[in-house]
Amino acid sequence: MNPSFQRMYAIFNKDLKDVSKNLYVSSTFLLPLFYAWLFARGQEDAVALLPMIANLTFATVGAFLQAAVIAEEREKGTLRGLMLSPASIGEILTGKSMLSLLGSVLVLFLCVNLLGGVPSIPGVAWAGFALILVFYLALGTLIGLMSKSLLEASIFILPVIMILGMGSLFTSLIADAEWLAVVEILPNLQFEKLFQASGNAEVLSSLAWIAGWTVVTIALTVWWYQKRTVDE
Amino acid sequence: MIQLENVHKAFKGKKALDGLNVQVTKGEIFGFLGPSGSGKTTTIKILTGQLKADSGVVRVFNNDTQTIHDSDQLQRIGIMTDNSSLYPRLTVQDNLNLYCQLYRVPIRRVKEVLEMVNLEGVERKKVSTLSKGMHQRIILARALLHEPELLFLDEPTAALDPINKEKIHQGLRKLKERGTTIFLTTHDMDEAETLCDRVALLNAGRVVEEGSPATLCQRFSEPIITVQLKGGQTVTFENAKESAKAIYDCLLSEQVVSIHTDEPSLGQVFIQVTGRNLA
Numbered sequence: 001m002n003p004s005f006q007r008m009y010a011i012f013n014k015d016l017k018d019v020s021k022n023l024y025v026s027s028t029f030l031l032p033l034f035y036a037w038l039f040a041r042g043q044e045d046a047v048a049l050l051p052m053i054a055n056l057t058f059a060t061v062g063a064f065l066q067a068a069v070i071a072e073e074r075e076k077g078t079l080r081g082l083m084l085s086p087a088s089i090g091e092i093l094t095g096k097s098m099l100s101l102l103g104s105v106l107v108l109f110l111c112v113n114l115l116g117g118v119p120s121i122p123g124v125a126w127a128g129f130a131l132i133l134v135f136y137l138a139l140g141t142l143i144g145l146m147s148k149s150l151l152e153a154s155i156f157i158l159p160v161i162m163i164l165g166m167g168s169l170f171t172s173l174i175a176d177a178e179w180l181a182v183v184e185i186l187p188n189l190q191f192e193k194l195f196q197a198s199g200n201a202e203v204l205s206s207l208a209w210i211a212g213w214t215v216v217t218i219a220l221t222v223w224w225y226q227k228r229t230v231d232e
Numbered sequence: 233m234i235q236l237e238n239v240h241k242a243f244k245g246k247k248a249l250d251g252l253n254v255q256v257t258k259g260e261i262f263g264f265l266g267p268s269g270s271g272k273t274t275t276i277k278i279l280t281g282q283l284k285a286d287s288g289v290v291r292v293f294n295n296d297t298q299t300i301h302d303s304d305q306l307q308r309i310g311i312m313t314d315n316s317s318l319y320p321r322l323t324v325q326d327n328l329n330l331y332c333q334l335y336r337v338p339i340r341r342v343k344e345v346l347e348m349v350n351l352e353g354v355e356r357k358k359v360s361t362l363s364k365g366m367h368q369r370i371i372l373a374r375a376l377l378h379e380p381e382l383l384f385l386d387e388p389t390a391a392l393d394p395i396n397k398e399k400i401h402q403g404l405r406k407l408k409e410r411g412t413t414i415f416l417t418t419h420d421m422d423e424a425e426t427l428c429d430r431v432a433l434l435n436a437g438r439v440v441e442e443g444s445p446a447t448l449c450q451r452f453s454e455p456i457i458t459v460q461l462k463g464g465q466t467v468t469f470e471n472a473k474e475s476a477k478a479i480y481d482c483l484l485s486e487q488v489v490s491i492h493t494d495e496p497s498l499g500q501v502f503i504q505v506t507g508r509n510l511a
Contacts, residue, residue: 004336006333006336007333007334009333010329010330010333010334011330011334013330014319014322014326014330017321017322017326018319018321018322021321022321076317076319076320077315077316077317078317078318078319080282080315080316080317081316081317081331081374082334083301084280084281084282084306084311085306085331085334085335086303086304086306086307086334086335086336087303087334088303229281229282229301230281230282230283230284231277231282231283
């Protein structure tokens with residue numbers, strides 16, 4: 001069955017109205033903008049910080065907003081209503097992701113303007129932006145589905161913001177620790193590697209890692225969603 | 233339309249359904265009656281795929297409930313359960329618009345269903361400002377938006393006043409005339425007697441009696457005729473042709489206030505069958 005854009009748009013439109021009246025959630029848009037503004041003031045080569053700002057944007061606006069809208073649906077009991085409507089899992093999850101996706105793109109665009117542009121990267125590396133955004137959206141959805149309330153989701157998302165959103169800030173402070181090699185497989189660091197890659201092989205390797213993380217996270221999210229359709 | 237055969241369900245070892253057998257045919261209003269904790273909501277959740285039965289046969293539209301989550305199946309059913317909720321920050325119109333689009337029905341249906349639940353003119357009100365009874369009626373309106381073939385209603389009029397209750401009963405009767413099958417749970421015996429074609433009395437997870445409300449009441453009636461006379465005196469007669477002359481004499485005496493057969497209410501039938509009250 002073909003996905004219905006009408007259904008996805010209806011869910012997006014509902015979320016847009018709902019989140020615009022929820023200052024706690026909508027104010028997350030400000031965090032990456034604040035950091036971008038701060039870095040742009042203090043750094044000469046602020047453009048080079050875009051990968052980190054992008055990760056922060058996707059973790060806060062993408063993953064957190066996504067987790068918040070899903071967790072609130074669970075908390076209020078409205079998620080079950082969507083699950084019992086004729087909308088398919090794809091239509092519901094895509095519709096529920098549209099606000100976070102568009103919000104992330106908008107905030108990233110504003111951050112790019114604050115930082116003063118984008119660093120030069122190979123063309124194929126741009127796919128990394130799309131892939132990692134999908135990863136963060138799936139992760140946010142998963143956290144939202146695992147949380148019983150908005151408050152719980154706000155707590156669960158903190159490690160994501162710290163490790164994935166701001167991870168490179170911390171790793172840059174730690175020199176030559178052996179365990180850094182393990183951390184480097186994380187999607188946020190692979191995303192940042194795209195900007196330092198010296199050739200297509202490195203770019204493709206990073207993209208493959210990000211794609212792997214994305215596929216696994218989507219699979220986990222779909223499995224958890226299906227678990228949520230039935231009470232225990 | 234609905235078939236439940238020897239259905240069992242337990243929560244942490246405690247039996248909620250214990251060999252439940254129910255058949256609901258197309259176009260009827262079927263009442264599932266029982267006190268709190270008797271398994272009514274569990275049954276609706278199993279029928280709508282929100283819970284899995286431990287064992288037994290569960291079929292809706294002649295299909296296994298494994299397929300109930302298919303889009304085509306969900307388009308055919310309407311659900312109002314105790315865990316149905318609305319978006320409190322949004323208006324009534326926004327809440328119902330979303331479901332119009334999910335069910336692909338025109339937005340004008342919002343006005344029609346709000347009329348059915350006696351809530352004309354609340355479209356622009358924010359849901360969080362409405363009373364519990366109004367919430368309940370909006371959730372019912374939402375379940376009616378797409379004119380489902382099969383409607384599951386869990387205590388649909390529990391928090392409503394008699395006027396709104398009657399208005400909703402009228403709406404449900406109209407739906408039945410159009411061919412909708414309605415499976416409703418209630419512990420309101422008046423509702424069951426006036427609305428349902430057939431009822432099943434549920435106790436401790438199993439059906440203890442089943443039939444039309446009138447049939448059940450007759451089955452448990454005493455074979456007596458009670459004549460109430462002026463002055464508060466009551467005389468009872470055996471409901472047999474031998475009593476005809478005595479009743480006729482009462483009428484001739486011009487002292488009769490009322491004459492009636494001794495049929496129990498559904499509530500009394502329930503107490504008689506289970507020894508439990510329906511509250």
